[in-house]
Amino acid sequence: MKEKINTDKLSACEKLELVKKGKLSAEENVNYFLKKINANNKKGKNINALLQVNDKALLEAKEVDSNIRRGKVLGNLKGLAVAVKANILVKGLNASCASKVLENYKAPYNATVIEKLIKEGVVVTGMANMDEFACGSSGETSAFGITKNPTALDRIPGGSSSGSAAAVAAGFCDFALGSDTGGSIRNPASHCGVVGFKPSYGAVSRYGLIDLAMSLDQIGILAKNVADTKKVFNVIRGKDEKDATTIEISEEIKKPDNIIIGIPKGIKADKKILELIDKKVKGVCGKYKWKEKEIAINYIDLGIQTYYPINYVEFFSGTRKFDGRRFGKKIEEYCGKEVLRRILGGEMIAQEEFAERYYKKALDVKALLVKEFEKAFEKVDLIVMPTVPKLPHKFGEKISVEDMYNYDTLTVLANIAEIPAISIPAGKIDNIPVGIQLMSGKGKDLFLLEVAEKFEK
Numbered sequence: 001m002k003e004k005i006n007t008d009k010l011s012a013c014e015k016l017e018l019v020k021k022g023k024l025s026a027e028e029n030v031n032y033f034l035k036k037i038n039a040n041n042k043k044g045k046n047i048n049a050l051l052q053v054n055d056k057a058l059l060e061a062k063e064v065d066s067n068i069r070r071g072k073v074l075g076n077l078k079g080l081a082v083a084v085k086a087n088i089l090v091k092g093l094n095a096s097c098a099s100k101v102l103e104n105y106k107a108p109y110n111a112t113v114i115e116k117l118i119k120e121g122v123v124v125t126g127m128a129n130m131d132e133f134a135c136g137s138s139g140e141t142s143a144f145g146i147t148k149n150p151t152a153l154d155r156i157p158g159g160s161s162s163g164s165a166a167a168v169a170a171g172f173c174d175f176a177l178g179s180d181t182g183g184s185i186r187n188p189a190s191h192c193g194v195v196g197f198k199p200s201y202g203a204v205s206r207y208g209l210i211d212l213a214m215s216l217d218q219i220g221i222l223a224k225n226v227a228d229t230k231k232v233f234n235v236i237r238g239k240d241e242k243d244a245t246t247i248e249i250s251e252e253i254k255k256p257d258n259i260i261i262g263i264p265k266g267i268k269a270d271k272k273i274l275e276l277i278d279k280k281v282k283g284v285c286g287k288y289k290w291k292e293k294e295i296a297i298n299y300i301d302l303g304i305q306t307y308y309p310i311n312y313v314e315f316f317s318g319t320r321k322f323d324g325r326r327f328g329k330k331i332e333e334y335c336g337k338e339v340l341r342r343i344l345g346g347e348m349i350a351q352e353e354f355a356e357r358y359y360k361k362a363l364d365v366k367a368l369l370v371k372e373f374e375k376a377f378e379k380v381d382l383i384v385m386p387t388v389p390k391l392p393h394k395f396g397e398k399i400s401v402e403d404m405y406n407y408d409t410l411t412v413l414a415n416i417a418e419i420p421a422i423s424i425p426a427g428k429i430d431n432i433p434v435g436i437q438l439m440s441g442k443g444k445d446l447f448l449l450e451v452a453e454k455f456e457k
């Protein structure tokens with residue numbers, strides 16, 4: 001008889017070993033997650049990480065198993081389960097963007113990332129909750145109810161990929177996909193105690209992603225650890241003829257010897273968070289004989305002022321397709337407050353008399369920040385800072401728009417500079433997970449993941 005394996009504690013990489021040895025089937029793996037989702041997603045703890053469960057998941061898992069049995073080569077991620085943010089198209093499932101506007105919109109085709117994952121034997125367990133149209137940092141703007149933080153049920157999970165992070169933390173999937181325009185993967189990863197990786201701009205195809213701000217958006221991965229993240233990234237990355245912005249990243253990986261870690265001057269965050277990050281950096285430097293170096297990056301304090309005008313204008317422009325005729329309902333009539341704020345604000349600052357002052361100015365500062373980060377990476381291999389400058393608030397706490405936007409001060413920088421960035425758990429403060437954020441030069445994603453693994457140990 002086959003021994004019963006407790007898959008709860010296993011990473012995706014460990015499971016792949018078991019699948020290879022015939023000790024774990026896709027069906028068993030997916031079935032386990034479905035049971036857990038059934039018990040905790042809406043009932044039980046009511047985490048509400050998934051808006052929709054894929055009712056064909058078990059069938060698809062059985063298909064994967066039968067393909068394995070028939071010796072059909074099935075690639076690198078056989079039998080793993082993924083939860084997908086509800087703004088990435090999975091054929092036949094709802095890509096609602098957690099909005100009433102697209103409430104019943106069924107995706108007519110698969111996003112490139114989904115095609116790639118399915119080809120490697122991955123099964124989609126469900127569509128993950130999020131801030132409406134990915135606008136937010138708390139998960140509270142979803143039209144279909146808040147997502148709870150599985151590690152601290154009375155607190156926000158972060159956002160906007162709130163359901164993706166919570167699904168990984170709650171054990172509803174092996175890994176999840178999210179999108180990150182200004183931190184939406186790294187922010188909830190930090191608050192939920194999981195790994196969140198935003199690749200270089202263009203490293204992963206965005207074909208089939210419902211955009212928030214085209215020049216900043218990136219699809220990325222949320223997972224239990226860096227090794228799993230790397231495994232998935234190697235499957236989904238690469239040039240795609242359906243997305244003209246895609247690039248091939250560097251295959252060359254600098255050996256993680258003699259690493260110089262850059263600590264930017266003037267990073268503002270809660271004192272306890274800064275102390276925790278500092279301790280982590282000192283620990284890693286001691287262990288691997290790496291060096292720490294303070295660096296000055298001009299305009300690093302202008303992230304929010306640069307990010308939001310670009311976000312508003314590009315979002316406003318992108319939402320003109322939701323006119324109530326082609327897909328969904330007319331956006332202004334059915335969206336929530338934050339989305340409306342961006343549409344109206346974006347429309348205003350896109351107008352000629354304001355464009356110079358806000359949008360074009362923001363683009364100019366973006367170009368400067370790209371250069372500043374390039375210069376910084378001539379001196380250091382890595383830049384390190386907290387992922388989020390403060391702890392997640394409790395549900396019901398009143399937060400001003402400004403405070404909400406300020407959650408993003410340290411994550412927007414990587415989107416503006418187009419570089420890869422990853423958040424990994426650094427420890428806990430008052431029992432709440434806190435993430436440390438690592439960044440490397442554009443296209444050096446593989447190096448970043450290599451070094452992140454060292455931080456993890």
Ligand code: GLN
Pocket residue numbers: 134135136137159160179180181182183184185212311408
């Ligand atoms: N919190 C940021 C915003 O609301 C980031 C969103 C994102 O990365 N999708 O714009």
